[in-house]
Structures are given as structure tokens and as C-alpha cells.
Amino acid sequence: MARSDQNIVLHVDDVSKNFGGLQALSDIDFAVEEGTTHAIIGPNGAGKSTLLNVIVGRLAPTRGAVVFDGTVLTGKQPYQINQLGVARVFQTPEIFPELSVLQNVMTPAFAKRDGAFRINIFRTVDSEAEIRDEAEAILEDVGLSTRLASHAGSLSRGDKRRMELAMCLIQHPRLLLLDEPTAGMSRHDTNTTIDLLKKIKARGMTKVIIEHDMHVVFSLADRISVLSGGKIIAEGTPDEVRGSAKVQEAYLGGAHRLEAH
Amino acid sequence: MTLFQMTRRDALVLLAFAAVILTMPLWTAPIGANYPGLMQKFVIFAIFAIGFNVLFGLTGYLSFGHAAFLGVGSYTAVWTFKLLTMDVLPAIVFAILVSGLFALAIGYLSMRRSGIYFSILTLAFAQMSYNLAYSVLTPITNGETSLQLTLQDPRVIDLALAPRGAGLPTASLFGQTLTGLGGFYFCAVVLIVAFFIAIKIFASPFGMMLRGIKSNQTRMSYTGFNTRPYALTAFVISGMYAGLAGALLAVTDPLAGAERMQWTASGEVVLMTILGGVGTLIGPVIGAWLIKYFENIFSAFNEQILSRFFDFVPDPLHDTMVAIASKFVGEGWQLTLGLLFVLVVVFLPGGIMEGVRRIGSLFGRRSTPVSPGAARAQPAE
Numbered sequence: 247m248a249r250s251d252q253n254i255v256l257h258v259d260d261v262s263k264n265f266g267g268l269q270a271l272s273d274i275d276f277a278v279e280e281g282t283t284h285a286i287i288g289p290n291g292a293g294k295s296t297l298l299n300v301i302v303g304r305l306a307p308t309r310g311a312v313v314f315d316g317t318v319l320t321g322k323q324p325y326q327i328n329q330l331g332v333a334r335v336f337q338t339p340e341i342f343p344e345l346s347v348l349q350n351v352m353t354p355a356f357a358k359r360d361g362a363f364r365i366n367i368f369r370t371v372d373s374e375a376e377i378r379d380e381a382e383a384i385l386e387d388v389g390l391s392t393r394l395a396s397h398a399g400s401l402s403r404g405d406k407r408r409m410e411l412a413m414c415l416i417q418h419p420r421l422l423l424l425d426e427p428t429a430g431m432s433r434h435d436t437n438t439t440i441d442l443l444k445k446i447k448a449r450g451m452t453k454v455i456i457e458h459d460m461h462v463v464f465s466l467a468d469r470i471s472v473l474s475g476g477k478i479i480a481e482g483t484p485d486e487v488r489g490s491a492k493v494q495e496a497y498l499g500g501a502h503r504l505e506a507h
Numbered sequence: 508m509t510l511f512q513m514t515r516r517d518a519l520v521l522l523a524f525a526a527v528i529l530t531m532p533l534w535t536a537p538i539g540a541n542y543p544g545l546m547q548k549f550v551i552f553a554i555f556a557i558g559f560n561v562l563f564g565l566t567g568y569l570s571f572g573h574a575a576f577l578g579v580g581s582y583t584a585v586w587t588f589k590l591l592t593m594d595v596l597p598a599i600v601f602a603i604l605v606s607g608l609f610a611l612a613i614g615y616l617s618m619r620r621s622g623i624y625f626s627i628l629t630l631a632f633a634q635m636s637y638n639l640a641y642s643v644l645t646p647i648t649n650g651e652t653s654l655q656l657t658l659q660d661p662r663v664i665d666l667a668l669a670p671r672g673a674g675l676p677t678a679s680l681f682g683q684t685l686t687g688l689g690g691f692y693f694c695a696v697v698l699i700v701a702f703f704i705a706i707k708i709f710a711s712p713f714g715m716m717l718r719g720i721k722s723n724q725t726r727m728s729y730t731g732f733n734t735r736p737y738a739l740t741a742f743v744i745s746g747m748y749a750g751l752a753g754a755l756l757a758v759t760d761p762l763a764g765a766e767r768m769q770w771t772a773s774g775e776v777v778l779m780t781i782l783g784g785v786g787t788l789i790g791p792v793i794g795a796w797l798i799k800y801f802e803n804i805f806s807a808f809n810e811q812i813l814s815r816f817f818d819f820v821p822d823p824l825h826d827t828m829v830a831i832a833s834k835f836v837g838e839g840w841q842l843t844l845g846l847l848f849v850l851v852v853v854f855l856p857g858g859i860m861e862g863v864r865r866i867g868s869l870f871g872r873r874s875t876p877v878s879p880g881a882a883r884a885q886p887a888e
Binding site for chain 1: 510513514707708711715718719722723727728731732733734
């Protein structure tokens with residue numbers, strides 16, 4: 247791989263993870279360039295979620311390290327990793343169900359502006375016009391501008407996912423991690439989400455997507471790593487991965503599914 | 508000025524609240540509660556409950572040990588009276604500071620766990636404080652006899668200004684003694700200030716962060732918030748409110764006993780908050796009033812009063828009615844309170860404030876149609 251190191255935002259450096267005797271990840275090594283979308287695909291149990299949890303600091307790797315923009319993430323708390331500029335969308339949306347949609351999206355903006363901890367009781371949330379305006383603009387982008395005052399808990403699953411994405415976008419992260427962003431969505435919702443993610447791509451944000459839906463992966467990713475049995479068995483552009491016999495054999499068990507979409 | 512900045516709605520709530528508090532001697536007259544001692548309790552326990560709600564209502568951390576901070580506030584206030592001056596302001600300031608420090612230490616340790624383990628830890632610390640006050644710390648707390656003023660107290664500031672009087676001194680504010688209604692109005696003004704601060708916390712970004720912690724702690728940390736200092740700050744603030752309430756108890760009656768720190772007192776403020784409405788501004792105040800009213804008025808009802816109340820009932824039924832009703836008043840007042848609590852928790856999980864909101868939306872729908880989204884966006888908080 248002849249890529250210049252200056253443009254590397256995320257480097258997963260020879261990471262292995264054991265749970266007792268089970269080796270969930272072995273010698274995972276890949277790098278993500280600034281402004282690109284890197285997808286990690288693999289069948290259930292391949293270690294996708296474990297890998298993501300290692301990247302965000304929820305799990306400590308047994309060996310190796312995760313380096314973000316020159317900083318080693320290993321051993322840092324999730325909030326510290328976020329403060330460095332990494333935001334995450336979960337497989338099951340993690341939102342504030344009791345707050346309004348607008349408050350859900352405003353809250354992360356305070357973490358971005360005020361840092362990990364600040365006692366701010368003199369102002370009112372309503373008087374934070376700048377943050378409010380930005381939250382409204384982003385909610386418009388994701389198509390939720392009519393639901394600003396709704397309880398977030400009452401949204402449909404697709405809307406919750408869109409709102410969670412807005413919660414990440416308002417922080418203008420340098421790296422956005424998406425864990426199966428279209429899981430459990432209808433075909434229509436999936437397509438809307440893909441369009442939305444393409445729109446974000448135009449803004450030059452670096453993204454890592456964990457996904458099993460080929461349709462989503464091939465239409466979004468610049469590079470793809472194929473994970474199977476805790477190892478990366480192939481890495482390359484969508485076309486290279488699509489053409490790899492090894493991938494079709496080991497991961498998909500047949501070529502037809504790759505061509506299906 | 509940003510300090511006094513608030514929404515129109517909050518400003519109206521504050522004005523209405525102040526009006527209700529300051530006119531308390533008028534509206535408590537028909538229910539037989541318009542004597543200063545009881546009204547002071549209404550006001551002081553409202554402060555205690557408002558502060559408790561900043562922790563429990565906003566962050567969801569359920570403390571079972573807040574009476575410890577109330578007790579610490581009382582002891583500190585009485586010691587300030589004994590050592591420095593009978594003026595209430597130093598006593599209140601010291602009580603808030605010392606109980607805040609206590610809350611910082613206990614909160615720091617307890618907040619290493621969440622959920623039921625947090626509650627048990629706070630309960631354990633409070634019971635420990637209670638037992639220490641009765642045993643090892645007797646030189647400071649005067650044990651079972653309670654900490655009281657004596658004729659030999661040094662009171663260095665007071666005695667530098669004027670010679671020692673004949674009897675025991677009373678609490679004062681800038682030389683004005685605070686007894687009877689004066690004491691009530693002083694506590695009332697403190698309550699209004701405490702309520703104003705609670706409004707500010709509820710409407711501030713800080714308050715929204717605390718709600719975020721209650722709603723989804725995982726999302727908060729992945730959003731870049733260090734949640735522990737936020738929750739700990741809420742714990743310290745509520746501990747300071749409790750200390751303030753404890754100091755005011757000492758102002759109205761300069762005496763501090765360990766029973767104020769017992770677990771039943773900690774449980775009482777939990778009941779007040781849940782009864783009135785967790786996470787609402789007004790709810791805990793109403794809960795505090797209901798419980799104190801039951802404790803002081805309902806418990807005083809006896810058979811003569813009941814007999815007079817059931818005068819309209821014909822004779823054979825009369826005695827039965829009185830016999831049944833007497834089980835629920837007097838010494839049985841806790842039975843009534845317990846039933847009320849069960850009814851509220853089962854049918855109005857949001858407390859009395861949820862009942863108020865439901866009635867309000869019932870009328871609202873009849874006159875002007877309110878969209879469900881708009882009604883939900885402004886819960887009565």
C-alpha cells in the first residue's frame with residue numbers, strides 16, 4: 247500500500263483480542279485515510295463489533311494499539327475519545343428518550359463547545375441561540391425538522407437512527423464510526439440513509455462503517471476490509487473485494503449474493 | 508444580566524410561587540395549619556425536597572442518606588450560634604459549606620456505583636453518621652441530650668458587642684429577633700431564593716446534562732461528557748440544600764439532635780419527592796407539605812373531632828363511622844399516608860403533578876385543541 251502517512255486519521259495497529267481462550271481478533275491491521283469511507287464487513291461472529299468496541303475504548307485490546315491522529319486511544323475513556331473528535335452511531339440507537347428531539351441534538355453540541363465537564367447554570371438552554379440554530383439546521387438535513395418538539399422516545403426506529411446521526415454530526419467529528427447504520431430498516435429507510443451518508447461524505451468527513459448489507463457497503467465505501475474468524479482476509483477497493491475469489495468463498499459461500507444488489 | 512435570565516414561563520412560575528409562599532398564613536387558616544411552627548416546617552422541608560429533587564429528579568440517582576446532610580447542617584448552625592453569634596447568616600453560610608463538604612466526601616465514594624448499590628452506600632453512610640453522632644462524636648453532638656445553647660457559650664462576636672443577657676438568647680437577623688411570624692417570613696424568603704436557584708438549574712445547559720445522565724448514561728459518555736463530576740456536583744448541590752434546611756431548623760429552634768439523621772428522615776424526603784412528582788419543580792414542595800400536614804394535623808385528630816364531623820349521620824351508623832375513621836387518623840395517620848402513597852404510585856406514577864397535568868390537558872382539549880406534540884414538549888417541569 248503506497249499511501250502517505252500524513253493523511254492517515256485512524257490506524258488500527260496489529261490489534262488482537264482474546265476472551266479467555268477465545269481469540270476474537272487476531273493481528274488486525276488497517277489504516278483509514280482522511281476524508282474516506284472505510285467499511286468493515288463480515289458474517290455474524292466475525293468480530294466486527296469487538297473491533298469497533300476496541301476502537302472506541304470500550305474494550306482493551308490484548309495486543310496492539312489503536313492510533314487516532316497521532317494519539318493512542320487504548321486505555322482512554324469513551325468521553326476522552328469523543329473529545330478527540332470521534333463520534334459513534336450505535337447498532338441500536340443510543341439516544342435520550344425522555345428529552346425532545348431538539349434537546350437530543352443540542353446536548354452533544356455542549357460537549358463540543360464546553361468540554362467534558364462545565365457547570366453552566368447562569369444561561370438557559372433557550373438562550374443558546376447559536377447551538378439551537380445549528381441543531382435545527384442539522385435536523386432539517388436529516389429530515390426531522392417537523393419533529394423538533396417530539397419526545398425522542400416516540401420516534402420510529404428509522405427516525406431515531408437519523409436523529410442519532412444528527413447528534414454525531416453537530417459535533418463535526420473528524421472520524422465518524424457507524425455500527426450497522428441500516429440494521430433493522432426497511433428498504434426505503436435504508437435508501438434514505440444511504441443518500442444521507444453520501445451527503446455527509448461530500449462534507450469530507452472520515453467514516454468507518456461496520457455493515458453486513460452489501461448494498462450499503464458497495465455504494466458508500468472507498469475501501470473495504472473483509473473480516474472472517476477474527477482475521478482480515480481481504481482488503482481493497484469495492485471492485486477488488488467484489489472480484490476476490492477468496493472473499494466469495496470464505497465469507498459469502500457463493501458469488502450470487504455479491505451481485506444480487 | 509444572564510444571572511436573572513429566564514423564560515417567561517419560568518418567571519411566571521416564580522412569581523406565583525412567591526405569592527403562594529408569602530400568603531401562606533392566609534390560606535393555611537381554613538385547614539388549621541396557620542401557626543408559625545408548622546408553617547416553618549412547610550417551608551423548611553420544601554427546601555429539603557427541592558434540593559433532593561435536583562439529584563433524584565434530574566440525574567436519577569436515588570439517595571437514601573440525605574438526612575445526614577440535614578443533621579450536619581443543624582449541628583453546624585448550632586455550633587456557630589454557640590461559638591460566634593446568634594445572627595443567622597453566619598450559621599446558614601457555615602451549615603451550607605460544611606454539609607457541602609460532607610456531601611462531596613460521601614458522594615465521591617457512593618458515586619463509584621450506580622443504581623441500588625449507590626442507594627445502599629448512601630444509606631450506610633447516613634446510618635454511620637447517625638450512630639457516630641450518638642456515640643463516638645458525643646463531645647461534638649452532645650449525644651442523646653441533643654446539642655443545645657447554654658448560658659456559658661462563648662459567642663465571641665455577640666459578647667464583644669454587648670454584655671451577656673440573663674436568659675438564653677434567640678436567633679436574630681441583624682439584631683432583629685426571629686421568633687413567630689418573623690421566623691416564618693425569613694424562612695419563606697430563603698425558600699423563594701432556593702426555588703429560584705432550582706429554576707435556574709432546571710433551565711440551564713447544566714440541568715439538561717443532568718437529565719441526559721438520567722436518560723442515557725452510555726450516550727452521555729460517547730458524546731464526550733465526563734458524567735461522574737456532573738452527577739457529583741448535583742449530589743453536592745442537593746447536600747447543600749439539605750444543610751440549608753437543617754440550619755433553618757436550628758434557626759427556628761436552636762437544638763440539634765441525632766434523630767434528624769435517622770434513615771426514616773432520609774426515607775421521608777424520598778416519599779415527599781415521589782408523592783409530589785419526581786423531576787418537576789413544584790411537585791416536591793407539594794409532597795413536603797402533604798406529609799408535614801398529615802404528620803402534624805391529621806395525627807392530632809381524635810374521636811371527639813370525628814364525632815363532630817360525622818354529626819349528620821344517624822345514630823346507629825354514627826359510632827361505626829367514627830370507629831372506622833379513627834383508625835385512619837390520630838396515631839393511624841401513617842396508614843392514610845401509606846394508602847395515599849400507594850394510590851399515587853399505582854395510578855399517577857408521575858406524582859400529584861401528573862394528576863394536575865392530566866386535569867389541565869383535559870380542560871385544555873375542551874377549549875382549544877392542543878396538538879399532542881406541543882403538549883408533550885412542555886411537560887410541567
